[in-house]
Amino acid sequence: MPLWTKRELMSACQGSDPTSKFLKDFDGVYGVSIDDRTINKGDLFIALIGDKFDGHNFIETAISKGASGVLVSNIHLARKYGGLFVKDTKKALIQIAKFSRDRFNGITIGITGSSGKTSTNYLLSNSLKEFGKTHKTFGNNNNVIGLSLTLSRLPIDYDFCVLELGMNNYGEIRQLTKIANPNIALITNVSNSHLQNFNNEMEIAKEKSEIFTGLKKNGIAIINSDNIWSDFLLTQAKKKKVKIHLYGHSKNSNTRIIKLLHEKEGSTIFYDHVKNWHLRYLNITQAANAIATISVIKELKLELSKVHKIVSNLEPLSGRGEKLTIDYDKNKKTFIIDDSYNANPASMKAALLNFQKIKQKYHTFEAVLIIGDMLELGNSSIEMHLNLIPIINEIKPDLLITIGSYSKKINDKLKLTLNCYSYSDIDYLIKDLNKFIKPNQIILLKGSNGTGVWKLVPIFKDIIRENASAA
DSSP states (O other): OOSSSSHHHHHTOOOOOOSTTTTTTTSSSEEEOTTTHHHHHHHHEEEEBBBSBBBBGGGHHHHHTTEEEEEEHHHHHHHHHTOOOOOOHHHHHHHHHHHHHHHSSSEEEEOOOSSSSHHHHHHHHHHHHSSSSEEEOOOOOOSHHHHHHHHHTTTOSSSSEEEEEOOOOOTTHHHHHHHHHOOOEEOOOOOSSGGGGGGHHHHHHHHHHGGGOOOOTTTTTEEEESSSTTHHHHHHHHTTEEEEEEEEEEESSSSEEEEEEEEETTEEETTTEEEEEEEEOOHHHHHHHHHHHHHHHHHOOOOOOHHHHHHHTTOOTTTTEEEEEEEETTTTTEEEEESOOOOHHHHHHHHHHHHHHHHHHHTTSEEEEEEOOOOOOOGHHHHHHHHTTHHHHHHHOSEEEEESHHHHHHHHHTTTTTTTTEEHHHHHHHHHHHHHHOOOOOEEEEEGGGGGGGGGHHHHHHHHHHHHOOO
């Protein structure tokens, strides 16, 4: 069954078929792509135009790889390749996304927050698969193009759709939620990430609350009651006259956390009347995302015991707390906590606190912190970095390595008491990495994407493979 018929596509984007040859060799469209490098046979190729690229230059490659048709904003190319013609391909993609959402009769969950969106999406979508066919945002496609692409690929007969809504600037969440039109809107938290684009944290909270403006009639707003902005978000949700579900430690929470414990390699959750729900691989930060998942499951009136079993055995996503192990020999190992996917003050402190707990378990191992700058904090950048010093002092790492000019400020303050190294660029550290890495270490990787800390992960994975093949 095709994802889109010719009639549906033309209706969705108000496109014209100047040659009457659009989809002439196919019964429909089986996928939607904006990247000729990853296109599959039967996909519709949409030629988007960006600041530094023009998708129209890749039409022939897309067709050679089996594209069922092309959507273009150049009438000459539409005639040449038998394409569907529109005035603006980006606008057409958004229109297709809206059409797809309107025809979908399943449940759509929209997730936003300063951190935890992707991890909550991961936990929730894996849980919902137990109850029906589930579509979700793939990777970090949470801007208007990514959201529209995700919805354009939504099969009409699926049961659930989990969508991430991200933001960097004013007005983005309102635009995204109008496209997503969720039945359930979840805000994981609000913190000072992207602060350079806002005057203060209150403005970030207000922007996040815009997700409620797109809620469908009889929709549900799910809010983290442990967040300092929960009362504000609650007030904003009440204005929309939607059902509200709070989760967290507060007594008025609909899903109430009794306690969260670090245990073994993961964590244990006590909530409502549930005791000893053990997550084998997920730390306390991820446990909060698990409770957010439970809140959605409860509102959908699905079986909680099935979700407990699924989430208990899930490992963290790459870059979000995944544990990597280098086996040097039977008695010599080094563990890398890969939390390298982005950083803001809240997520950095959470990562450091989790690392502190891990250090207590591996107290005979050398503790290594590799920290990159937290970016997009504007005038608060230096202050926010210096605020990390108390927790770093508590950890007492055997080695602290920083990347970037802001984290260097930490280095400068601690270099008399700790073994510290500072690098202006990740590539310089990569050249020196062999000087620092050895058996019996625990290593935390954390920093904003722009610092490139994530570039260390494939290097460590290569070391893991080399040691495994040599064994």
